[in-house]
Amino acid sequence: MASITTTGTPAPGRIQQDLRDRPWACHARLWSGIVLFTFVLTHLVNHAVGIFGIEAMEVAQQWRWLLWKSLPGTVLLYGSFATHLVLASQRILRRHTWRMPRDEAWQIVSGLAIPLLAAGHVLETRVGGTWFGADETYHAVLSRMWPAVAPWQTMLLLVAWTHGVVGIHHSLRYQGWYPHWQATLRVVAIIIPLLSLAGFVASGREAGGTYVNPKPMTAEQRAGLDRARMMLDSGLGAFGIGLAGLIGFAYLRRRARATVTITYRGYGPIQVPRGVSVLEASRMHGIPHPSTCRGRGRCSTCRVHILAGAKGLPETSGPERMLLAHIGAPENVRLGCQLRPNHDIGVRVLMPVLGRATADVDGDANEWALERSATVLCLDLRAFSTLTQNRLPYEIAVLINRFAAEMTQAVESHGGHVDLMYGDGLVAVFDADEHHVGAGARAALSAMRDMSRVLDLLNSEMRGALPIPIRAGIGVHTGPVVLARIGDGLQNSVMRAIGTTVAFSVGLEAASKEFLADYVVSTTTAEASGYDFTDYSVRDVVVDAHNTTVPAYAVSDRAALDKIMARPAMLRVLNKAGV
Secondary structure, three states, X not given: OOOOOOOOOOOHHHHHHHHHHOOHHHHHHHHHHHHHHHHHHHHHHHHHHHHHOHHHXXXXXXXXXXXXXXXXXXXXXXXXXXXXXXXXXXXXXXXXXXXXXXXXXXXXXXXXXXXXXXXXXXXXXXXXXXXXXXXXXXXXXXXXXXOOOHHHHHHHHHHHHXXXXXXXXXXXXXXXXXXXXXXXXXXXXXXXXXXXXHHHHHHHHHHOOXXXXXXXXXXXXXXXXXXXXXXXXXXXXXXXXXXXXXXXXXHHHHHHXXXXXXXXXXXXXXXXXXXXXXXXXXXXXXXXXXXXXXXXXXXXXXXXXXXXXXXXXXXXXXXXXXXXHHOOOOOOEEEOOOOOOOOOEEEEEOOOOOOOOOOOOOOOXXXXXXXXXXXXXXXXXXXHHHHHOOOOHHHHHHHHHHHHHHHHHHHHOOOOEEEXXXXXXXXXXXXXXXXXXXXXXXXXXXXXXXXXXXXXXXXXXXXXXXXXXXXXXXXEEEEEEEEEEEEOOHHHEEEEEEOHHHHHHHHHHXXXXXXXXXXXXXXXXXXXXXXXXXXXXXXXXXXXXXXXXXXXXXXXXXXXXXXXXXXXXXXHHHHHOOO
């Protein structure tokens, strides 16, 4: 998140309140979950080594034990488990409605199932080995497990892994680099459990029940392990009964509370118990209300406009205040997931639910919009009306279709995509690698050069059919763009680039007529590309009605562009030769 500057110095009381309002519980739940996920990951990788045999698993396990069986590792592991369990249970108890997205429901169900599925495994391994002298080597454990409890272990593996993957996804989805790596991480998330299961099956068959423990447990040790199992089962049962009782008590307590009325514009008034958030109220009554972060106060998509009753509402917490300031929200806008009205209010949901009415209102925001750095190219044909004057409709159709096909190929061959194609021009976006903006800038310039070659080819082929040669002006600019999906539903929509970068590229293309140049390249694109434009003077181009200027270079024709793009290659050759 970008830094936020304010005028004046905050009062000491406000600073202390901000510190108290920090979501320490969210951070603790997140980091304890990361520790547990790391433990599961190392465990599954150790299982995957079983493809090469049990001996390989034993070697890998020694390295894993150095981390998790050390005193710091043990304290970190069990402390994280207790922290995660308590804070997740607290989050469940605070729920006011059980209407939720499917992945959030899975997080709750799988999180409660993991202790039940893992209890027996923990007893036979860590507890049995530490307290009762049980053999914890893979030979011994696999001989006891295979094949009797293999189905339960497979279920434990899949439940624990998917629980962690969904949690990691929601914690990383707002990081700028995550959308670019999301497809790769999905493949990794599928491969790891598959390899782990393959290693588990291979090693289990190898063990085959032939292992003989040189130091079998005594009757007293076995009785102690059975007592530990009974205590653990009783503890888990008491925890489950206690959690269910607390959920029931919290529900009855909320029902006994006074109610408040929330009047939604377009949906009318609803009554909910005091203390229910606006987002929860929407879910309880089936009112479409997007929230891509699942009500964690991270995304701002659930924000609402307070139409009535703004005075006297609970003050914004530190995280909510920072997020609203970051997006420049006015005072009467609040986050629906954080606002818990204490009196009657009127609200308007600001962000509509995109897609069909049956769509998941909490769907992934990256499916509808994302922001990244990209290079935008705008091309427009010169004197198009003259080109098509006195032409037959069929001749115009042939020209436009040939132009569209060739230009699309020129763009896509360099990793870009045509964002908008109109009769005599196009807008193309090069955003293949947001972490190396220079790659997109170089791709755009290469595509620009190929477009000029295509125009030369079309002029050669259609010389006798056109009154004048085909010429085009091209503007290129690099900067942030929003790629937004336009349409009804994911299947019936297209991605469009939106933002000042697109407008600036259009303005640079228009300036090419004034400069009598084929290309106008912004200094931002020139610097990102790494090509040498020092032979050209910088010109300030006015790109909109507000007199916004963009510094740019005017390049006359393709021959000049070829010289510019050849310089870095020549310098590399000279450097290799030691010149």
